[in-house]
Amino acid sequence: xxxxxxxxVVFAGVLLLTSGFSFANWYLTVIGVxxxxxxxxxxxxxxxxxxxxxLEVERRIDKAKVFSGDFxxxxxxxxxxxxxxxxFIEVHDAYPExxxxxxxxxxxxxxxxxxxxxxxxYILQARMRGRYILGPTNVIIRDRxxxxxxxxxxxAPTEILVYPTWKDxxxxxxxxxxxxxxxxxxxxxxxxxxxxxxxxxxxxxMVGDPFRLIDWKTSAKRGEMVVKQFEMEKNVQIICMVDxxxxxxxxxxxxxxxxxxxxxxxxxxxxxxxRKDLVGTCVFSDVVHAYVPPxxxxxxxxxxxxxxxxxxxxxxxxxxxxxxxxxxxTRKRTFFIWMTDLEESPAPLLNAMKxxxxxxxxxxxxxxxxxWFEAPVGQFGPVEKVLAEAVQEELWERRSxxxxxxxxxxxxxxxxxxxxxxxxxxxxxxxxxxxxxALL
Amino acid sequence: xxxxxxVLRILSTIxxxxxxxxxxxxxxxxxxxxxxAPYDFVVTVFRLLSFIFFLISxxxxxxxxxxxxxxxxxxxxxxxxxNTVVLRMWYMQPYGVSEPVTNINEMFANLNxxxxxxxxxxxxxxxxxxxxxCAGIGVALFLQTLVRMEHKYVGGAFISIQAILIIAxxxxxxxxNYETYPTNFITFLTGSLQIxxxxxxxxxxxxxQMIYSYSVGKPVEDREETLKKQLLALRQATxxxxxxxxxxxxxTTAMGRSTGATAFSFLREAIERKIVGSQEGLENLDAIADxxxxxxxxxxxxxxxxxxxxxxxxxxxxxxxxYIIGSTILGSAIRFILVVTVSFLLMSPQVLLAPFNxxxxxxxxxELNQPEIVxxxxxxxxxxxxFAALLISWFSKRDVEEETRISKEAExxxxxxxxxxxxxxxxxxxxxxxRKKRKKSExxxxxxxxVLEEMYKx
Numbered sequence: 001x002x003x004x005x006x007x008x009v010v011f012a013g014v015l016l017l018t019s020g021f022s023f024a025n026w027y028l029t030v031i032g033v034x035x036x037x038x039x040x041x042x043x044x045x046x047x048x049x050x051x052x053x054x055l056e057v058e059r060r061i062d063k064a065k066v067f068s069g070d071f072x073x074x075x076x077x078x079x080x081x082x083x084x085x086x087x088f089i090e091v092h093d094a095y096p097e098x099x100x101x102x103x104x105x106x107x108x109x110x111x112x113x114x115x116x117x118x119x120x121x122y123i124l125q126a127r128m129r130g131r132y133i134l135g136p137t138n139v140i141i142r143d144r145x146x147x148x149x150x151x152x153x154x155x156a157p158t159e160i161l162v163y164p165t166w167k168d169x170x171x172x173x174x175x176x177x178x179x180x181x182x183x184x185x186x187x188x189x190x191x192x193x194x195x196x197x198x199x200x201x202x203x204x205x206m207v208g209d210p211f212r213l214i215d216w217k218t219s220a221k222r223g224e225m226v227v228k229q230f231e232m233e234k235n236v237q238i239i240c241m242v243d244x245x246x247x248x249x250x251x252x253x254x255x256x257x258x259x260x261x262x263x264x265x266x267x268x269x270x271x272x273x274x275r276k277d278l279v280g281t282c283v284f285s286d287v288v289h290a291y292v293p294p295x296x297x298x299x300x301x302x303x304x305x306x307x308x309x310x311x312x313x314x315x316x317x318x319x320x321x322x323x324x325x326x327x328x329x330t331r332k333r334t335f336f337i338w339m340t341d342l343e344e345s346p347a348p349l350l351n352a353m354k355x356x357x358x359x360x361x362x363x364x365x366x367x368x369x370x371x372w373f374e375a376p377v378g379q380f381g382p383v384e385k386v387l388a389e390a391v392q393e394e395l396w397e398r399r400s401x402x403x404x405x406x407x408x409x410x411x412x413x414x415x416x417x418x419x420x421x422x423x424x425x426x427x428x429x430x431x432x433x434x435x436x437x438a439l440l
Numbered sequence: 441x442x443x444x445x446x447v448l449r450i451l452s453t454i455x456x457x458x459x460x461x462x463x464x465x466x467x468x469x470x471x472x473x474x475x476x477a478p479y480d481f482v483v484t485v486f487r488l489l490s491f492i493f494f495l496i497s498x499x500x501x502x503x504x505x506x507x508x509x510x511x512x513x514x515x516x517x518x519x520x521x522x523n524t525v526v527l528r529m530w531y532m533q534p535y536g537v538s539e540p541v542t543n544i545n546e547m548f549a550n551l552n553x554x555x556x557x558x559x560x561x562x563x564x565x566x567x568x569x570x571x572x573x574c575a576g577i578g579v580a581l582f583l584q585t586l587v588r589m590e591h592k593y594v595g596g597a598f599i600s601i602q603a604i605l606i607i608a609x610x611x612x613x614x615x616x617n618y619e620t621y622p623t624n625f626i627t628f629l630t631g632s633l634q635i636x637x638x639x640x641x642x643x644x645x646x647x648x649q650m651i652y653s654y655s656v657g658k659p660v661e662d663r664e665e666t667l668k669k670q671l672l673a674l675r676q677a678t679x680x681x682x683x684x685x686x687x688x689x690x691x692t693t694a695m696g697r698s699t700g701a702t703a704f705s706f707l708r709e710a711i712e713r714k715i716v717g718s719q720e721g722l723e724n725l726d727a728i729a730d731x732x733x734x735x736x737x738x739x740x741x742x743x744x745x746x747x748x749x750x751x752x753x754x755x756x757x758x759x760x761x762x763y764i765i766g767s768t769i770l771g772s773a774i775r776f777i778l779v780v781t782v783s784f785l786l787m788s789p790q791v792l793l794a795p796f797n798x799x800x801x802x803x804x805x806x807e808l809n810q811p812e813i814v815x816x817x818x819x820x821x822x823x824x825x826x827f828a829a830l831l832i833s834w835f836s837k838r839d840v841e842e843e844t845r846i847s848k849e850a851e852x853x854x855x856x857x858x859x860x861x862x863x864x865x866x867x868x869x870x871x872x873x874x875r876k877k878r879k880k881s882e883x884x885x886x887x888x889x890x891v892l893e894e895m896y897k898x
Contacts, residue, residue, distance in 0.1 A: 005591035023609035040825035047829035120754035287864035
């Protein structure tokens with residue numbers, strides 16, 4: 001292929017040649033011919049040497065799974081497997097558009113001798129959660145004078161899974177450390193009076209109470225029979241139902257409803273694991289994309305992160321299928337936290353909730369309210385403002401209706417915006433713990 | 441690499457200077473280098489423009505004056521205006537006028553008689569000016585080449601200098617030429633025009649080699665430089681932020697800020713968001729944390745991996761200077777010999793036609809001695825080279841499709857998962873359709889109200 005500068009040579013050659021013909025001048029003809037011949041004379045030789053198939057590209061990364069915002073070193077090694085020199089080779093390694101090139105450069109231009117290799121590396125910052133592919137590596141081989149080139153795109157894809165951001169967890173931990181209240185700040189382990197070893201108090205003796213529980217000293221003091229009560233610390237089981245339907249993808253990039261829901265799920269799982277609660281996660285839309293059952297295993301957090309990292313907003317919300325899938329795999333009483341924008345038809349949602357309650361579970365809905373995640377009303381013109389407010393009112397009314405309907409099953413709906421999504425999840429978790437909902 | 445580039449830079453300058461000298465000599469024979477030519481051209485153009493301006497003004501004034509005052513005062517007014525405005529204030533006279541005007545009609549008659557002469561002067565001056573212009577552009581582009589090392593400046597300088605000869609040929613000036621095209625290679629090589637042709641070609645060749653030598657080593661050098669700047673900017677940003685957190689006052693220099701900003705996009709973005717180097721920035725914990733974490737990451741990387749710095753700068757990929765020198769000399773020599781030989785053969789139809797025993801009527805025809813005959817062999821033979829290259833690349837299987845290396849198990853798993861997902865989707869869609877069908881059959885009512893009513897009925 002001819003480069004731009006090759007075309008300049010062709011232009012100059014043709015100009016001189018035609019001038020030579022027009023003015024019957026041999027000098028102009030000769031120099032024109034020199035240029036044109038000079039352009040193509042070494043082309044077969046270049047084609048022979050520039051065998052792109054002789055190049056091998058190997059890409060190495062230090063981690064295949066990273067958190068959003070983490071840094072990653074990418075090493076690219078180009079080996080010349082052929083027996084010829086590549087006089088000028090340009091290598092461009094592609095990386096996802098949303099990522100940031102933090103240090104170094106993702107391209108290299110040099111020459112490479114037979115059997116030799118060249119290595120370069122650069123550091124990227126993974127910006128958004130998801131599954132990404134590094135590559136392809138584009139190789140451009142040019143001749144010495146830069147008149148011809150060959151290109152090749154070497155796929156060599158490297159898959160990287162970017163977990164949701166960990167910054168919320170870090171912030172929560174930093175907050176806890178600052179207040180020096182430890183991890184248990186704001187959340188109390190649910191206590192159940194009955195079995196256990198910790199003394200809880202006294203109560204009046206009732207027929208059937210074991211004699212060994214009677215506290216004789218206190219009974220003598222009070223003049224009536226009292227028994228000692230003990231309490232036991234119990235944990236709760238929560239399943240976080242993350243709706244990944246298409247409508248959840250609305251909002252500013254990186255700040256969509258789904259992104260917030262995912263961040264909330266990460267935070268909830270982390271808090272649960274810290275407090276020895278069992279927190280599971282289900283990502284669903286029209287099908288169940290991933291389900292991580294509640295667990296306290298050391299790798300549980302990574303399983304949840306893995307499932308959440310792969311979530312993509314598409315399809316519609318099939319609440320019934322999701323609840324059927326999850327309840328079939330959940331034997332113990334569980335508290336379900338739905339994170340959905342409630343923009344689907346209400347009948348399936350109500351049916352799903354019925355099934356859930358019928359199975360003895362409890363639930364609540366944390367619902368990101370669409371208009372709060374989109375452009376602020378202040379940015380609109382007068383007409384758009386009126387329309388936006390009308391739409392908002394309509395949506396709000398629907399939401400109120402569904403909230404009323406759900407309250408019949410004892411399910412509360414909390415409407416959230418981008419600012420209060422995460423605080424709400426912390427607050428709700430604390431409440432669950434205090435109430436002792438869905439004790440194991 | 442720098443030494444090689446400098447050597448080639450000097451060679452390029454020498455060849456360019458020699459090419460210019462040869463062109464100067466050729467044109468000097470024709471007496472075109474009158475140093476007053478640019479001034480004469482400017483003056484000519486200016487006087488012509490003055491005339492056009494004067495003509496238009498006269499017409500307009502005449503028109504208005506005729507309507508308002510009648511024919512005689514209009515002539516006087518124009519004469520007065522010309523003498524006052526043009527002669528006193530402009531100091532330039534239109535063609536055909538050398539003194540203050542007393543009669544407009546006389547002036548126009550005079551101009552009319554000398555019009556062809558004026559155009560002739562303008563043409564001569566224009567061509568003289570063009571030689572200077574081309575020379576000036578050529579030299580300017582050549583100087584740009586030495587600094588910027590870009591092919592477009594080399595090509596521009598070459599074309600500009602050759603354009604002088606093309607224009608001269610158009611003006612039928614005396615240029616180096618063959619009386620009849622030589623059939624002997626030695627005669628071909630020793631012809632008067634060959635020196636200029638070879639020097640011109642050598643200038644192009646050497647300049648392109650110089651750019652190659654520069655560009656093959658430069659990226660690695662640039663990379664190292666960029667990395668240094670990036671690391672420095674990062675460290676400065678971290679220190680600055682630490683100082684702010686400690687409550688110390690920091691001195692922000694424009695230099696420091698610009699260095700950081702141009703160093704790399706990551707820090708630039710942070711600065712644009714006014715994160716780094718400000719008290720408010722402290723509130724944005726994420727951005728500050730990002731800069732710090734990058735610093736920690738880099739520190740750890742550089743201490744744990746001794747090759748990390750070399751890999752980031754791609755130091756090992758820098759080519760050796762000796763190879764560049766050797767290959768430049770050898771490559772250029774081969775190209776030179778090939779170009780001259782092949783060109784001679786292509787331009788000498790007699791040499792190529794000799795084996796065919798053509799009749800003397802054809803061999804001695806006038807057409808065979810015209811430059812256009814070059815096309816007879818030039819076009820088909822030139823096209824042979826790209827065709828040969830195409831064949832070679834085809835045989836060497838350059839465009840081998842990269843196959844994604846997926847194991848059989850992974851492929852089977854992927855298919856199974858896809859099938860499962862499709863099945864689930866179909867089922868869900870069927871259920872949804874059934875619900876919709878049910879809904880349609882019922883009366884038109886807000887779906888939410890209906891569902892709620894149903895719910896409360898239960």
